[in-house]
Amino acid sequence: MKAAGSNCRRAAGSNGRRAAGTPPPLWRDADFRRLWVGQAASQFGAQATQVILPLVAVVSLDAGAGQLGLLRAVEQAPILLLSLFAGAWVDRRRTRTVMVAADLGRALALAAIPATYVLGLLGMPALLVAALLVGVLSVYFDVAYQASLVRLVDRDRLMQGNSALEGSRSAAQIGGPALGGMLMSLFSGPVAVVTGAFFFALSSASIHRIRGHERVPEPAAGPARTGPQILEGLRFVAGNPALRAVGVASALFQFWFAALMTVYLLYLPRGLHLSPTAIGLALAAMGPGAVVGSLLAARLPGRFGYGKVLVSSAVVADGVMLGVPALHSSSLITLPALLVINFLFGTFGQLVNVTVMAVRQGLTPVRIQGRVVATINFAGMGLTPIGSVLGGYLAGSWGLRTSLLATAVALSLSPLFMAFSPLARLGRRLPLPYGTPLQAPRRFTPAGSGTHRARTGWPPWRRG
Secondary structure, eight states, X not given: OHHHHHHHHHHHHHHHHHHHHSOOOGGGOXXXXXXXXXXXXXXXXXXXXXXXXXXXXXXXXXXXXXXXXXXXXXXXXXXXXXXHHHHHHHHTSOHHHHHHHHHHHHHHHHHXXXXXXXXXXXXXXXXXXXXXXXXXXXXXXXXXXHHHHHHHSOGGGHHHHHHHHHHHHHHHHHHHHHHHHHHHHHSOHHHHHHHHHHHHHHHHXXXXXXXXXXXXXXXXXXXXXXXXXXXXXXXXXXXXXXXXXXXXHHHHHHHHHHHHHHHHHHIIIIISOXXXXXXXXXXXXXXXXXXXXXXXXTTHHHHHOHHHHHHHHHHHHHHGGGGGGGOOTTOTTHHHHHHHHHHHHHHHHHHHHHHHHHHHHHHSOGGGHHHHHHHHHHHHHTTHHHHHHHHHHHHXXXXXXXXXXXXXXXXXXXXXXXXXXXXXGOOSSOOOOTTOOEEOOGGGSOTTSSOOEEOOOSOTTOOO
C-alpha cells in the first residue's frame, strides 16, 4: 500500500509537471475553434475589402487620386478617433456580442454597395459611407477580439491562442489582398464586394456559436462614465513599467517604420528598378515569415524567456532592414536578398508581436483589457501619419538610399529601448496582472500557517 501510494504520488507529480510545462492543445476547445474560425474569416474579409473598395472607386467610378486618398483616410480615421472610446466601451460588455454585432454590421455595410449599384445610386458618397462604417466597426472588432482570448482561455494557454490567432491574421494578409485582386479581375467591382460581406457574415455566425462562459468584468458601482474609464486605462498603462515600455517601444517602431516604408516603396521601383511583379513578390515574403513567427511564438518564450525572445527578435527584425540600402539594381542577388530580408523581418517581427500581446494580456486584469489594448494601439498608431510625411520629406531632401539607411538605423531605437526596459527582464512564465498577490513557494510556507500568500512589488514576473 505504501509503495502504491508512493507511485501514485510520483505519477501525479509527473503529470502535474507535464501539465504545467505543456498545457493541453487549444484545438480541443470547441469555443476556441469557433473564435479562431470567426477571427480568420473576419481578417480575410478585412484584407480583401482593403483592396476591393479602392479598386471599385478607381475601376467602376473612375475616381481620381484625391478621391482615392479620401476613401483610404475615411476608413483609417476611426483608429485614431475611436480607439480609446472603443476600449472603455468593450470592457463593459461581452466581447462575443461586440464581435458578432461588428461583423454583422460590416457585412450589411458592404452588401449595400451592390444594392445601390442595382438601383443606379452607386457613387463616391455611397462608397465613402460604406468605408466609414467598415472602419468604425473594425475598430470595435479588433479591440474586442484582442480582449476576448484572456476571458475565454486559461493563462497557461494564452501563447497557444495568440499564436493561432496571429497565424490566421498573417495568412489573411497573404491571401486576402490576392483574393480581392483576383475577384476584381473576374467580376465587376460591386459583385466582388459581396465576397467581403460573405466573410464577415461567416465570422459573425461562427463567433455567435461560442457557448462557454465568458469572464466578464464586474460592473462598477454607479453609472458608467466613459471619460473616467478612458483615463483609467491611460493611467494603468502609464503607471505600469512594462506596459509603459510596450507603448513607448510600439510608438518608436510604428513612427520610424511608417517613415521607412514610405522611402522603401519608392526605393524598390526607382532605386532598384524592380518591376511591379518583383516588388509584389518581395513584399509578399513577409507573409510566410509572419506565419513561421507565429508558430515559433508558441514555444520559444516559454523555453528561453519572454524578455530574451522580445529583445533578440526585435533586434533581428529591425536589423535586417539595414541590408536593403546595400542592394543595387545591377546585382543578380537583389531580388533573392529582398526575399530573405522580408521573410526574416516577417518572422521575427511577428514573434515580437505575439509575445508582446501575451505579455500585455498577462499584465492586465480582465476588467480593463479592452482599454489597455486601445491605449497601446492609440499610442503605437497615433504618430504613423507624421512618420509617413517625414519619410517623404527625407526621400526628397536626402535621396532614396541615404534616407532609407537613416530610417533603418532609427528603426533600431525600438529594440534598443526594449533592451533597457523592464521587458528585457521577463522570465519564462507570464507575469500576473499588475498588483496581484503572488503565491509564495510552498516549501517555505508551513501548512495551515495562514501565510500562504505573499505580496510583492514590481516586477511581477519575479516569482519564487
